Amino acid sequence: MFTVRTRSLPERSAAIGSAGPFTLVVDRSAEAGGDGIGFSGGQLLYLAVAGCVSNDLFREADAAGIRLHSVAITVDGDFTGSPATSTEVAYDVELTGDADESELRVLVERVDRIAEIPNSLRQGTTVALRSLSVSRA
Structure with a gap:
């Protein structure tokens, strides 16, 4: 079984996505109101x-x-x-x-x-x- 999770950064829409020891940044584009710093x-x-x-x-x-x-x-x-x-x-x-x-x-x-x-x-x-x-x- 696979489990993944996202947790937003405090007061921001950007989130860290994780699967075991691996991470990436999830976000909305700046045009959509996000920080534009992730996928x-x-x-x-x-x-x-x-x-x-x-x-x-x-x-x-x-x-x-x-x-x-x-x-x-x-x-x-x-x-x-x-x-x-x-x-x-x-x-x-x-x-x-x-x-x-x-x-x-x-x-x-x-x-x-x-x-x-x-x-x-x-x-x-x-x-x-x-x-x-x-x-x-």
Whole structure:
């Protein structure tokens, strides 16, 4: 099981996101009233796609005995409507490795079929509010 958490900085919209020992900054853009010092939720969603595909490419390449030299993933999408939802998410893969181009293409196609985050989005993973705790300052 994975657990992640965000905790806002005192009197600011910016928050530190953590997963175990790893951290990043989450924030709204300055134009949206934030400090503009971190990733927005939408950016994190698309970054999750890129990170998952990248990690899975290395994992599956290792399993196939392929050494990857470089991997770059670019993810595009946008948010529209009210409430906002993501438009289609599309990603591009650029990689170099020590296998034939046909083997590298098969690797990318395999990862596209099995990558956890893209598959979670494709299958419409349920998201539920589990609890709520509020207090007056």
